Amino acid sequence: MASFERVRPDELEYWNRRAETMPRQDLAEWQWRKLRRALERARKQSKFWSERLPDDIRSLDDYVARVPLLRKSEIIAAEQEAPPYGTLPSVDPSLGIRYHQTSGTSGDLPVRTFDTPHDWVWGVDVWCTVLYGMGVRPQHKGLVAFGYGLFIGFWGMHYGLERMGCTVVPAGGLDSRTRVKLLVDHQIEVLGCTPSYAMRLLETAKEMGVDLAVDGNVQIIMAGGEPRPESTTRAISEGFGARVFNAAGTTEFGTVSMFECPSLHGGCHIIETAIIEEVLHPDTLRPVDYGEEGIRVTTGLGREGIQLFRHWTDDLVVKRPWHECGCGRTWDWYDGGILGRRDDMRKIRGVSVTPVMIEDVLRGFDEVGEYQTVLRTVRGLDTIVLRIEPKADGGLDLAALGERVSTAVKREIGIRPDVEYAEPGTLPRFEVKAARFHDERSG
Amino acid sequence: MNGRAELSADQEQRLLECHAALTRLADECEVPAVLTAVRMAATELQVAVEGQGLD
Numbered sequence: 001m002a003s004f005e006r007v008r009p010d011e012l013e014y015w016n017r018r019a020e021t022m023p024r025q026d027l028a029e030w031q032w033r034k035l036r037r038a039l040e041r042a043r044k045q046s047k048f049w050s051e052r053l054p055d056d057i058r059s060l061d062d063y064v065a066r067v068p069l070l071r072k073s074e075i076i077a078a079e080q081e082a083p084p085y086g087t088l089p090s091v092d093p094s095l096g097i098r099y100h101q102t103s104g105t106s107g108d109l110p111v112r113t114f115d116t117p118h119d120w121v122w123g124v125d126v127w128c129t130v131l132y133g134m135g136v137r138p139q140h141k142g143l144v145a146f147g148y149g150l151f152i153g154f155w156g157m158h159y160g161l162e163r164m165g166c167t168v169v170p171a172g173g174l175d176s177r178t179r180v181k182l183l184v185d186h187q188i189e190v191l192g193c194t195p196s197y198a199m200r201l202l203e204t205a206k207e208m209g210v211d212l213a214v215d216g217n218v219q220i221i222m223a224g225g226e227p228r229p230e231s232t233t234r235a236i237s238e239g240f241g242a243r244v245f246n247a248a249g250t251t252e253f254g255t256v257s258m259f260e261c262p263s264l265h266g267g268c269h270i271i272e273t274a275i276i277e278e279v280l281h282p283d284t285l286r287p288v289d290y291g292e293e294g295i296r297v298t299t300g301l302g303r304e305g306i307q308l309f310r311h312w313t314d315d316l317v318v319k320r321p322w323h324e325c326g327c328g329r330t331w332d333w334y335d336g337g338i339l340g341r342r343d344d345m346r347k348i349r350g351v352s353v354t355p356v357m358i359e360d361v362l363r364g365f366d367e368v369g370e371y372q373t374v375l376r377t378v379r380g381l382d383t384i385v386l387r388i389e390p391k392a393d394g395g396l397d398l399a400a401l402g403e404r405v406s407t408a409v410k411r412e413i414g415i416r417p418d419v420e421y422a423e424p425g426t427l428p429r430f431e432v433k434a435a436r437f438h439d440e441r442s443g
Numbered sequence: 444m445n446g447r448a449e450l451s452a453d454q455e456q457r458l459l460e461c462h463a464a465l466t467r468l469a470d471e472c473e474v475p476a477v478l479t480a481v482r483m484a485a486t487e488l489q490v491a492v493e494g495q496g497l498d
């Protein structure tokens with residue numbers, strides 16, 4: 001759950017005060033104005049959308065009532081008609097200046113997108129909203145620790161820092177030791193990476209005899225890209241001596257769409273001038289109220305090349321009203337950001353379990369370095385098997401550790417897992433995307 | 444840079460004029476180096492205009 005900090009009105013600062021603090025009624029009108037224009041464009045210029053969008057949508061309510069939900073499989077199918085982008089684009093793809101694609105996990109084909117110059121400038125400006133809101137300022141130095149590849153990931157953060165006037169260290173293609181050294185040598189103030197990779201950096205620093213909270217100068221960590229439990233956020237914050245912020249975006253939308261403001265611990269404001277977010281019940285597909293869990297459905301208001309109307313994200317969220325945050329922004333927010341993905345949730349003996357739930361328990365054990373969650377059928381029963389990599393401290397009583405882990409998981413989640421052990425350094429590490437369940441169950 | 448500031452009416456007007464001037468120049472100019480710079484600048488200003496709800 002989020003907790004709050006009231007900020008004095010004279011301390012409130014925004015990248016774009018007009019957009020971030022406009023009254024809700026004005027915001028609704030702004031959204032409708034942008035949406036109407038986006039719909040017009042899509043109907044006129046995209047074959048896919050011209051066949052899907054009614055031509056006489058009269059209001060936001062009318063839009064929600066009449067435009068069908070867009071599933072990932074439909075995006076992929078539309079792109080497959082004439083790869084790479086198929087019938088989707090609303091402009092000639094040769095006007096694109098960037099290409100990105102999703103990782104295509106779980107056997108799916110990747111979703112492919114491009115950005116026009118306008119799309120990219122817009123997307124980077126949205127990133128600036130986020131970074132400025134987190135306290136990043138032009139005099140700061142930033143290091144972005146991700147792969148700089150096809151995945152859009154933190155590309156926008158790199159360009160956002162640059163655009164704002166920060167000095168950016170592009171730490172792609174470097175090992176963790178080199179990145180730790182860069183953080184210390186340059187006394188970097190701003191770090192961007194996934195929560196799991198931030199944990200990895202702390203582990204590496206420790207091996208090097210570096211205490212990043214003392215020897216480093218990181219003050220702001222933009223740790224996005226995957227759901228994370230509160231215990232992980234705390235461990236990162238303490239390890240770096242820095243404030244850890246959450247944010248999330250999608251390749252389909254083209255940039256970041258929600259972020260944690262300084263007064264909102266554990267929540268993410270929706271950037272409502274850039275995106276319309278509905279939250280729907282996963283089965284009835286009807287909107288849920290503030291405070292109820294549902295799936296987020298997104299409509300992009302900024303991109304001109306590949307447009308997005310009522311995209312079913314599969315992300316589990318709980319929306320809260322804007323006025324419950326004291327930062328002055330009039331944007332609603334998600335408690336805990338994205339709580340998980342519906343397709344990552346597994347039913348084990350009648351209990352719904354997500355990777356984040358397991359991580360929340362495991363991060364409470366200092367003796368556990370890495371771990372992997374395997375779902376396996378044992379004697380006909382669905383079973384959670386935790387493969388644990390103990391930290392290489394030596395002298396650990398593995399059997400006792402396994403028993404304590406097993407008891408804690410049973411207490412928190414309701415299922416007693418089997419525990420196996422792996423040699424230190426042998427389990428896979430993840431730079432992007434949280435470790436998912438490794439499902440070995442039959443059928 | 445001041446994160447508490449808002450655009451004045453006069454500044455709004457000048458932002459729109461700059462954007463219009465750059466767009467016109469981008470339509471006419473053929474010198475690759477200049478055209479590219481002007482187009483990028485116009486794109487930047489367009490995003491600023493949209494961000495103020497002035498489009």
Ligand SMILES: [Zn+2]
Nearest residue numbers: 261264325327
């Ligand atoms: Zn806030």
